Amino acid sequence: MYKILIVDDEPLAVIGIRSMTESLKMDLQVINTAGNGEEALMIMEKEMPDIVLTDIKMPVMDGLALIKTCRNLYGQEKPVFIMLTSYEEFWMAKQAITYNAMEYLVKVELTEDILKDTLQRAITKIGPMKDKENDASKGEASFMYRMHDKFMISLLHNLFESEEQFRLQAEDLKLDFDHEQYLCCYGELLSPQHSTLSYTQNSSLFAGCIRMISNLTERSNPCYMITLDNSHFALIVCAAEELADPLELFERVFTSVHNYYNVSIKCGIGIKVSSPLSISDSFQFARSAFRKCSDETPVIISSEIGTVQSHDSFNISLVKKDLIRAFEDYDPTLLSDTVSRLCSLLNEHKEHYVQALDLASNLLYLSISILPDGEDVLKDHFSDTPDSYLSLYRMNTVSQIIDWLDRYRECMYSLFEDRRRDYKNHIVSDVKKYINAHTHDKLSLNEVAAIFGISPSYLSQLFGKYNDTGFNEYINICKIEEAKRLLKAENLKVYEVADILNFGSEFYFSKVFKKIQGVTPSEYIAKP
Numbered sequence: 001m002y003k004i005l006i007v008d009d010e011p012l013a014v015i016g017i018r019s020m021t022e023s024l025k026m027d028l029q030v031i032n033t034a035g036n037g038e039e040a041l042m043i044m045e046k047e048m049p050d051i052v053l054t055d056i057k058m059p060v061m062d063g064l065a066l067i068k069t070c071r072n073l074y075g076q077e078k079p080v081f082i083m084l085t086s087y088e089e090f091w092m093a094k095q096a097i098t099y100n101a102m103e104y105l106v107k108v109e110l111t112e113d114i115l116k117d118t119l120q121r122a123i124t125k126i127g128p129m130k131d132k133e134n135d136a137s138k139g140e141a142s143f144m145y146r147m148h149d150k151f152m153i154s155l156l157h158n159l160f161e162s163e164e165q166f167r168l169q170a171e172d173l174k175l176d177f178d179h180e181q182y183l184c185c186y187g188e189l190l191s192p193q194h195s196t197l198s199y200t201q202n203s204s205l206f207a208g209c210i211r212m213i214s215n216l217t218e219r220s221n222p223c224y225m226i227t228l229d230n231s232h233f234a235l236i237v238c239a240a241e242e243l244a245d246p247l248e249l250f251e252r253v254f255t256s257v258h259n260y261y262n263v264s265i266k267c268g269i270g271i272k273v274s275s276p277l278s279i280s281d282s283f284q285f286a287r288s289a290f291r292k293c294s295d296e297t298p299v300i301i302s303s304e305i306g307t308v309q310s311h312d313s314f315n316i317s318l319v320k321k322d323l324i325r326a327f328e329d330y331d332p333t334l335l336s337d338t339v340s341r342l343c344s345l346l347n348e349h350k351e352h353y354v355q356a357l358d359l360a361s362n363l364l365y366l367s368i369s370i371l372p373d374g375e376d377v378l379k380d381h382f383s384d385t386p387d388s389y390l391s392l393y394r395m396n397t398v399s400q401i402i403d404w405l406d407r408y409r410e411c412m413y414s415l416f417e418d419r420r421r422d423y424k425n426h427i428v429s430d431v432k433k434y435i436n437a438h439t440h441d442k443l444s445l446n447e448v449a450a451i452f453g454i455s456p457s458y459l460s461q462l463f464g465k466y467n468d469t470g471f472n473e474y475i476n477i478c479k480i481e482e483a484k485r486l487l488k489a490e491n492l493k494v495y496e497v498a499d500i501l502n503f504g505s506e507f508y509f510s511k512v513f514k515k516i517q518g519v520t521p522s523e524y525i526a527k528p
Helices: 011-022 037-046 063-074 087-097 112-126 131-156 163-172 199-218 246-261 276-290 316-329 332-348 353-370 374-381 388-394 398-437 445-451 456-466 471-488 494-500 506-517 521-526
Strands: 002-007 028-034 051-055 080-085 103-106 181-190 223-227 232-239 264-273 299-301
Touching: 002 011, 002 037, 002 112, 011 028, 011 051, 011 112, 011 199, 011 246, 028 037, 037 051, 037 063, 051 063, 051 112, 063 080, 080 112, 103 112, 131 163, 131 223, 131 232, 131 276, 131 353, 163 276, 163 445, 181 246, 181 276, 199 223, 199 232, 199 246, 232 276, 246 264, 246 299, 264 276, 276 299, 316 332, 316 353, 332 353, 332 398, 353 374, 353 388, 353 398, 374 388, 374 398, 388 398, 398 445, 398 456, 398 471, 445 456, 445 471, 456 471, 471 494, 471 506, 471 521, 494 506, 494 521, 506 521
Parallel strands: 002 028, 002 051, 051 080, 080 103, 264 299
Antiparallel strands: 181 232, 181 264, 223 232
């Protein structure tokens, strides 16, 4: 995967170039964006891109100063620079060529074909990457993406079993929840082109809008975007102190999205909370406010409509343990029984249409986010209905929602039955990937089990049944493989390796090393 950094001081230009780049379906990843050369240099210190797409004329540090500084710091070859310019800045573009810029492109003439051709030439100039490294990074990225989505859905629905589980998972995913205040909003994208575009085109449009909302919001506050399906989203905004007027912020952001993509947004804004584990409360308030949105008032803040209109009997957290177990174990019977209980409850309270829609929506979001291909499975199962699984939002009565839930239950039952036989082995496979990626950490059964949301005893049993070695032995094997690399390739001392790999002492490290390798670390180093 070739890494790209986009540098431009115009937010809409950044969004447009990013969307165009990501729509090319090339082996490329936009790792970050910056508003000027100084910001770009700070990003490069942490992660070096392969390609830099940079505007020439910017405040603080322009594109010419950026490429000149990079050449002095990192040499002439990497990163590859592609300069973005306007007609009147040609003289600056020509000067950039003297600093070994590969190409300059005129912004107003930039098309997907021109950008694709330029990026392909940049890739050729960089040279092919090692297939092994590429495959490994893709696998790790996919695994972490699934874990990130699962974490966010658990946060929105208060599905963590304990504060410790939340903390461990947040730390592992490198998510910062050390803020004074949080606020959640829930929104829907409404495009007049929806019916004329294909599913893929609508998905691409949705992705572009989501990126723009996130990027523009981040200019004011740190935030986390969660896509719920191909028209709904949740946004968690974090603040180090009292949040400024959120209504003004979101109205400004949504106006920019509408002007750029011709997409309207309805959005409910939740209450401000001081603890990350209370974000689920803000989310529920946001959903309650969203129900009051209209074409005339598309953005509503919950503090303006009073308390959440809800019914305790419909709170999904009442069945969260059964739902978590059903999804984690791919247990078709447990999921079917849980959904049947919820349908029976809805049948007894047919006057609570809004709460019924909320409950069904929550189940839908859980399936899409927790299951790796949940959206594709549901799309196929509901393919005979308008808008596929989103036909849920066409339901006008509780009875219709119950019918939708019956179809949902059939879909999940069939899916879980097919996959249950492979599920336990799948958990062990994911845990092994995690251990291999964290050999430098101090790993314990309790902490790893908490990260994956299962009990320590269950994880230990799975390892014993679906792996050639036990949990702790597998950790030691992975650590010793890394130790061999550090001792030979990095020429580190034995005590340094013991410290890096968190063995506690050089003596214990040497003991484990000899048990697995048959020789001591010193004897291994001495071998030719």
